[in-house]
Amino acid sequence: xxxxxxxxxxxxxxxxxxxxxxxxxxxxxxxxxxxxxxxxxxxxxxxxxxxxxxxxxxxxxxxxxxxxxxxxxxxxxxxxx
Amino acid sequence: xxxxxxxxxxxxxxxxxxxxxxxxxxxxxxxxxxxxxxxxxxxxxxxxxxxxxxxxxxxxxxxxxxxxxxxxxxxxxxxxxxxxxxxxxxxxxxxxxxxxxxxxxxxxxxxxxxxxxxxxxxxxxxxxxxxxxxxxxxxxxxxxxxxxxxxxxxxxxxxxxxxxxxxxxxxxxxxxxxxxxxxxxxxxxxxxxxxxxxxxxxxxxxxxxxxxxxxxxxxxxxxxxxxxxxxxxxxxxxxxxxxxxxxxxxxxxxxxxxxxxxxxxxxxxxxxxxxxxxxxxxxxxxxxxxxxxxxxxxxxxxxxxxxxxxxxxxxxxxxxxxxxxxxxxxxxxxxxxxxxxxxxxxxxxxxxxxxxxxxxxxxxxxxxxxxxxxxxxxxxxxxxxxxxxxxxxxxxxxxxxx
Numbered sequence: 001x002x003x004x005x006x007x008x009x010x011x012x013x014x015x016x017x018x019x020x021x022x023x024x025x026x027x028x029x030x031x032x033x034x035x036x037x038x039x040x041x042x043x044x045x046x047x048x049x050x051x052x053x054x055x056x057x058x059x060x061x062x063x064x065x066x067x068x069x070x071x072x073x074x075x076x077x078x079x080x081x
Numbered sequence: 082x083x084x085x086x087x088x089x090x091x092x093x094x095x096x097x098x099x100x101x102x103x104x105x106x107x108x109x110x111x112x113x114x115x116x117x118x119x120x121x122x123x124x125x126x127x128x129x130x131x132x133x134x135x136x137x138x139x140x141x142x143x144x145x146x147x148x149x150x151x152x153x154x155x156x157x158x159x160x161x162x163x164x165x166x167x168x169x170x171x172x173x174x175x176x177x178x179x180x181x182x183x184x185x186x187x188x189x190x191x192x193x194x195x196x197x198x199x200x201x202x203x204x205x206x207x208x209x210x211x212x213x214x215x216x217x218x219x220x221x222x223x224x225x226x227x228x229x230x231x232x233x234x235x236x237x238x239x240x241x242x243x244x245x246x247x248x249x250x251x252x253x254x255x256x257x258x259x260x261x262x263x264x265x266x267x268x269x270x271x272x273x274x275x276x277x278x279x280x281x282x283x284x285x286x287x288x289x290x291x292x293x294x295x296x297x298x299x300x301x302x303x304x305x306x307x308x309x310x311x312x313x314x315x316x317x318x319x320x321x322x323x324x325x326x327x328x329x330x331x332x333x334x335x336x337x338x339x340x341x342x343x344x345x346x347x348x349x350x351x352x353x354x355x356x357x358x359x360x361x362x363x364x365x366x367x368x369x370x371x372x373x374x375x376x377x378x379x380x381x382x383x384x385x386x387x388x389x390x391x392x393x394x395x396x397x398x399x400x401x402x403x404x405x406x407x408x409x410x411x412x413x414x415x416x417x418x419x420x421x422x423x424x425x426x427x428x429x430x431x432x433x434x435x436x437x438x439x440x441x442x443x444x445x446x447x448x449x450x451x452x453x454x455x456x457x458x459x460x461x462x463x464x465x466x467x468x469x470x471x472x473x474x475x476x477x478x479x480x481x482x483x
Contacts, residue, residue: 002383003385003388005446006383006385006446006447007388009439009442009443009446009450010392010450010454010455012439013436013439013440013443013455014395014399014455016432016433016435016436016439017399017418017436017455018399019432020418020430020432020433020436021402021403021406021416021418023430023432024198024406024412024415024416025406025410027198027415028410028412028415
């Protein structure tokens with residue numbers, strides 16, 4: 001009796017732990033939870049132009065000169081994709 | 082090419098266990114490399130958030146200048162934006178800060194953070210980021226001076242404040258020519274640091290003493306102090322997040338988080354040098370609470386002989402999975418499933434509170450059930466101990482052969 005009760009207790013604990021770990025993985029991978037991915041997700045949904053900014057302003061490696069001037073187009077291009 | 086017999090001889094006793102331990106270390110190394118290669122977040126998308134109205138952005142020497150384009154084609158400077166980085170609880174915190182041409186902070190945004198989700202969420206809830214707005218770049222921007230820490234997330238608050246200060250200082254110096262006061266050098270050495278040192282010394286003396294009664298009372302005292310000070314007062318137990326941060330290379334600033342170094346350094350030193358675990362049975366706050374509950378009902382250790390070994394492997398598997406995910410995704414706090422924060426700080430996900438309730442109930446029936454079968458830190462100590470024993474085995478064999 002004690003053994004089966006103990007195994008039941010341990011099984012429920014394991015399920016809870018796995019669910020907590022799974023929730024973290026889901027949160028990070030979908031951006032609905034937390035961490036840097038959430039910031040990216042929120043950013044894309046709230047300000048689509050910012051996503052375009054990211055595409056437009058990242059210079060290729062070895063771009064000469066300290067300054068570059070990308071122009072941001074305010075559009076929903078990213079979301080349309 | 083080594084034959085199976087040679088491999089077995091190299092592995093020595095407990096060959097299967099050691100082979101599995103080696104495989105686990107290899108897979109963790111793969112997870113580490115994956116995390117290293119895929120981590121990092123581009124800050125550019127955040128510029129328009131901290132410089133509202135800016136539609137044209139120029140970047141020079143890591144600082145962004147945002148301009149508003151008017152209908153007549155003329156452009157007006159909205160302000161400057163920069164990124165600052167500092168250590169939080171789980172790893173580096175990167176903040177983007179927007180400053181208007183007069184030196185007033187007009188936007189603050191988290192670019193990247195590795196904090197424990199349940200605790201980091203407290204910051205926006207307390208409008209912590211809003212505390213920086215409308216302040217001058219020449220303000221101290223320091224916790225305890227002009228910024229209040231969020232209770233329950235002090236280290237995260239410190240990380241954010243330090244990162245904002247660095248970004249603001251860089252903009253002030255590079256673009257605004259505003260003198261910024263240097264942050265005073267300060268070492269955090271308070272009650273938690275004194276307590277952890279005292280616990281190591283007392284635990285060592287307790288371990289050394291031969292009088293059983295003394296040992297028992299010393300252990301009770303260290304457990305009580307651990308539960309009260311490291312648990313309920315400061316919520317600073319050893320967690321899996323600490324282990325993942327250590328492995329990820331996310332070491333905090335020693336002068337702001339000396340406790341981290343004392344706690345982890347002490348455990349690593351004693352475990353590797355002495356082969357003893359100085360923490361779990363001597364002053365782990367969560368272990369102390371379980372033990373206290375067990376004393377209420379006189380609960381005994383439960384180790385069913387036929388199940389003990391497979392159950393230990395389940396515990397090791399859980400710890401391995403959590404560490405591998407933490408390393409691969411570079412999120413030390415996200416996979417620390419221990420219910421310590423739920424007990425000591427009443428913070429955490431609902432699943433963790435359910436787990437806490439079950440563990441506390443189980444502690445009334447079985448002695449330290451979480452430590453025995455669920456805690457992810459036990460396998461970490463076991464792994465270090467196994468590595469130490471293996472090394473000793475190899476050295477002894479080499480001596481015997483010569």
